[in-house]
Amino acid sequence: GAVVSQHPSWVICKSGTSVKIECRSLDFQATTMFWYRQFPKQSLMLMATSNEGSKATYEQGVEKDKFLINHASLTLSTLTVTSAHPEDSSFYICSAIAGQGGVSGRAHEQYFGPGTRLTVT
Amino acid sequence: AQSVTQLDSHVSVSEGTPVLLRCNYSSSYSPSLFWYVQHPNKGLQLLLKYTSAATLVKGINGFEAEFKKSETSFHLTKPSAHMSDAAEYFCVVSDGPGTYKYIFGTGTRLKVLA
Numbered sequence: 318g319a320v321v322s323q324h325p326s327w328v329i330c331k332s333g334t335s336v337k338i339e340c341r342s343l344d345f346q347a348t349t350m351f352w353y354r355q356f357p358k359q360s361l362m363l364m365a366t367s368n369e370g371s372k373a374t375y376e377q378g379v380e381k382d383k384f385l386i387n388h389a390s391l392t393l394s395t396l397t398v399t400s401a402h403p404e405d406s407s408f409y410i411c412s413a414i415a416g417q418g419g420v421s422g423r424a425h426e427q428y429f430g431p432g433t434r435l436t437v438t
Numbered sequence: 439a440q441s442v443t444q445l446d447s448h449v450s451v452s453e454g455t456p457v458l459l460r461c462n463y464s465s466s467y468s469p470s471l472f473w474y475v476q477h478p479n480k481g482l483q484l485l486l487k488y489t490s491a492a493t494l495v496k497g498i499n500g501f502e503a504e505f506k507k508s509e510t511s512f513h514l515t516k517p518s519a520h521m522s523d524a525a526e527y528f529c530v531v532s533d534g535p536g537t538y539k540y541i542f543g544t545g546t547r548l549k550v551l552a
Contacts, residue, residue: 351539351540359545361482363539366539426484429483432480
């Protein structure tokens with residue numbers, strides 16, 4: 318149990334276009350999802366926290382108009398990189414938290430997706 | 439504020455020898471602590487977690503970690519390294535009860551020599 322998927326696993330887009338990344342919890346309901354970005358050989362940086370049915374909370378320094386997050390259901394959150402530029406090229410990873418007791422009684426543990434490699438040319 | 443410090447950015451060991459990856463934490467409350475592994479171009483896999491139960495935590499693939507409150511440490515160990523253990527390892531502390539956010543360490547790259 319506790320599987321999180323991301324789609325696509327990798328994407329190449331041209332500068333100025335927008336790209337959407339999906340994060341799905343496959344076998345549990347995710348009350349909260351997180352979006353991270355990871356530059357090569359660096360740690361994960363939290364971008365934002367999204368709660369189902371409400372606006373995402375962005376970390377300091379993250380442009381909310383550039384990185385649009387929608388958490389429309391308990392199993393799906395999307396990250397849209399708008400007007401992408403080469404400096405947005407990165408590895409984007411989502412994670413999800415089950416409601417209390419949602420996954421074998423384990424509350425608050427984050428379950429990570431496999432990541433999406435974005436390359437902007 | 440909570441934080442974690444991974445004391446080594448790179449660790450090299452020979453295959454079959456012990457592994458020690460060091461992590462110190464700072465927390466104003468009783469923390470939850472995790473170790474994750476990331477292989478190249480892959481997502482994160484949970485190795486083990488401490489959530490205020492037994493201080494010696496056993497994880498997958500022969501890894502274990504000991505929570506030492508007096509030393510504010512949560513070092514990851516394995517008795518015998520395998521080539522497949524070569525990866526990036528992250529020590530993580532939860533940001534506090536109720537927030538669910540994670541604070542990641544900067545990572546330790548483990549290299550296993552044949």
